[in-house]
Each structure stands twice: as structure tokens, then as C-alpha cells.
Amino acid sequence: MPVHPVSSFSATVATLRRAGCVFAEDEASLLHEAAASPDQLASLVEHRVAGLPLEHVLGWAEFCGRRLAVDAGVFVPRRRTEFLVAQAAALAPRRAVVVDLCCGSGALGVALATEAAATLDRVDLHACDVEPAAVRCARRNVGGLGQVYEGDLFDPLPVGLRGRVDVLLANVPYVPTADVELLPAEARVHEPRVALDGGGDGLDVMRRVAAEAPEWLAPGGSLLVEASERQRDAAVEVLRGAGLVPRVVVSEELYATVVIGTAGRGRVKPCRRYGPADHVKR
Incomplete structure (x- = not known):
């Protein structure tokens, strides 16, 4: 009507x-x-x-105190994920190389880069997403703060980043496939399924990220992922199995669970490998 x-x-x-x-x-x-x-x-x-999400109606979402563009069909950043950004800011060195995987609107990388600007000398920001609509939106939000690439997980990143990433933000989908249909219609109908569906137990994409993360992280660098409370133990084992040192931080206020996996400082950096990803997409 x-x-x-x-x-x-x-x-x-x-x-x-x-x-x-x-x-x-x-x-x-x-x-x-x-x-x-x-x-x-x-x-x-x-x-x-x-039934459109309010953020899609307005064309923006508030995240970490900033209004960021969120176009129709793009994943809306959740307020609980501000907790992940706060943890990342605390871990970032003064000259930080930051990668935002599954970046959606680019909210996490932008928030970290701007929040940390007051205390860090420089943030070298790289973000990527497999969804073209998300990439277009992220490029508007990131602007001159960094580079945004289109492709699956690590595939589009410049190979020169291997072994140099200090903070790896990976807000991967973690809703179990069987639970996607139980989500509110705003998410289920209006956000891309690839941004929600994490496979059978919700950790399929996290496993893929964790498996490759050690060769991209700098010594002492950290991977940060979000999970549900019931997934925390399994997520810890995923990161531990990839050779990272895991720990869990929780915000009861925001109902947020963040699992952090840190690379050892004494390991040898992976050899630089050259390939098509050396040429930045678009």
C-alpha cells in the first residue's frame, strides 16, 4: 500500500x-x-x-562517529564491529600497513586509518572485496586514504604486501548457512548473501583467511576477525591451526566477540613472489 x-x-x-x-x-x-x-x-x-534498511534509505551509516556512504546492496557496518576497530587501533604500530579484507563499504579500514591518524605516523591502507557494488562504495569512502581492489580475499592485493601487513582486518561472513534464513529481512533480503553466509558452521571463509594470513602478516602482525560467542572456541582453533597465537576479547556492552591471531616475531618472512597481482586493479 x-x-x-x-x-x-x-x-x-x-x-x-x-x-x-x-x-x-x-x-x-x-x-x-x-x-x-x-x-x-x-x-x-x-x-x-x-523494509529497506534505514542506512540504504539514507545512503549512509554511522560508524565510529563518522557518516560513511552505504549504497543499496552493500553490507551495512554493524555498531558491534567498532569494538574490532578499537582492538586493531591498539595493536597498530606507528607506521602501520593495514589490510581490510571483505571490506564492504570500507568502514573498518577508514575508521582505523582516521582514528589512528592522531597517534600514528602513517597508515598504508589497502582494502578489497569480491562484490563490485561494495568496491565502488568503498572507493568513495576510502578516497585518498588508501587503495581499494576488487577480487576474492587476498587475490587482488599487490604481492609486495606479503610479509609486511601489521594489521589484517577480516570482517568475514560468519553466519552458518542454515541460519541465514533466520536473519531479519533487512539483512536477508537487502544485503549480499556473500557478506553473510559463512558456510556450514559459519567459519569457512575464516579458515581460508587464516590459512593464508601468515604469509601476509609481518612478524608480530595480527589478524582480527569477528565471531559469535558460540563460535569463539572453534575460531581460536582455526587461528591456532594456521600457526598464529590466538586470544579472544569480548565486549558485553556491544555483544561483540573478536578473535585475534598474532604472527610470531622470530619467523622468517616469506619470499616475495611476483605475479599479476603486482598490477593494481583499476
């Missing part, structure tokens, strides 16, 4: 409440702020009532 044009704040709140929006007042404020006219407001409200 089409939504009738609305112009008053109270009318917008009432419309959103009828549609089941829990935070109707907050959402109404943001929609009124975004609309340049009553007709545009009616259009935004109609899209929200139809």
Missing part, C-alpha cells in the same frame, strides 16, 4: 511505528534531516516502510 505524503514529524513517527520500526522517533529525525522537500520525505518514508 502506498504511503501518503507526510510532512509533520508526528505523522512520520506514526507511519514508522505502524510499520514496526522500534526506534521510530530517531528514524523520523534522520529522514526529516535527509529530505529536501515533502515529496522526497514521502519517498524516503515509503522505502523505509517497504
Whole structure:
């Protein structure tokens, strides 16, 4: 059913409440702020009532205190993932090489690079994603902070990064396949499945990342991944099995579980291998 044009704040709140929006007042404020006219407001409200994520309706998401572009069809960064960024910032050396795998909108890498700018000398940021829509969005957000590549996991990264990465952010999909259909419609319908589905136990992509991570990490460098509470022990074993030293940090406030795997400092760096990835894509 089409939504009738609305112009008053109270009318917008009432419309959103009828549609089941829990935070109707907050959402109404943001929609009124975004609309340049009553007709545009009616259009935004109609899209929200139809079930589009608020971030897709607005065209941005707030993450680590910043508004970052989030286009339709792009994974929306979760607030709990701010905890992962905070852990990464604490681990980054003053001259940090940072890689953001499965970057989506690029939110994690951008937040780390900008947050750390006050305390670090330099952040060399590289981000990549397999989804073309995500890559386009990430390039807008990353801008001059770094480089964004399109491809599967490590494949598109410059080979010269091997053995040099200080912080490897990998916000991989970790929802078990059987649980994807149980997700809220906002995620299940409007976000790419490749950003949600982690395979049978939810750890398939994490295993792939962990298997290759040691040859990309610098001595003492760390891989940071997010997992559910029930996956934490299995995730620890995945990282340990890859030769990394694992530990778990938890935020009860944000309901966030981050597993960190650190490379040994005494190991020999892998030999540089040359190939097509030396040529930066686009």
C-alpha cells in the first residue's frame, strides 16, 4: 500500500511505528534531516516502510562517529564491529600497513586509518572485496586514504604486501548457512548473501583467511576477525591451526566477540613472489 505524503514529524513517527520500526522517533529525525522537500520525505518514508534498511534509505551509516556512504546492496557496518576497530587501533604500530579484507563499504579500514591518524605516523591502507557494488562504495569512502581492489580475499592485493601487513582486518561472513534464513529481512533480503553466509558452521571463509594470513602478516602482525560467542572456541582453533597465537576479547556492552591471531616475531618472512597481482586493479 502506498504511503501518503507526510510532512509533520508526528505523522512520520506514526507511519514508522505502524510499520514496526522500534526506534521510530530517531528514524523520523534522520529522514526529516535527509529530505529536501515533502515529496522526497514521502519517498524516503515509503522505502523505509517497504523494509529497506534505514542506512540504504539514507545512503549512509554511522560508524565510529563518522557518516560513511552505504549504497543499496552493500553490507551495512554493524555498531558491534567498532569494538574490532578499537582492538586493531591498539595493536597498530606507528607506521602501520593495514589490510581490510571483505571490506564492504570500507568502514573498518577508514575508521582505523582516521582514528589512528592522531597517534600514528602513517597508515598504508589497502582494502578489497569480491562484490563490485561494495568496491565502488568503498572507493568513495576510502578516497585518498588508501587503495581499494576488487577480487576474492587476498587475490587482488599487490604481492609486495606479503610479509609486511601489521594489521589484517577480516570482517568475514560468519553466519552458518542454515541460519541465514533466520536473519531479519533487512539483512536477508537487502544485503549480499556473500557478506553473510559463512558456510556450514559459519567459519569457512575464516579458515581460508587464516590459512593464508601468515604469509601476509609481518612478524608480530595480527589478524582480527569477528565471531559469535558460540563460535569463539572453534575460531581460536582455526587461528591456532594456521600457526598464529590466538586470544579472544569480548565486549558485553556491544555483544561483540573478536578473535585475534598474532604472527610470531622470530619467523622468517616469506619470499616475495611476483605475479599479476603486482598490477593494481583499476
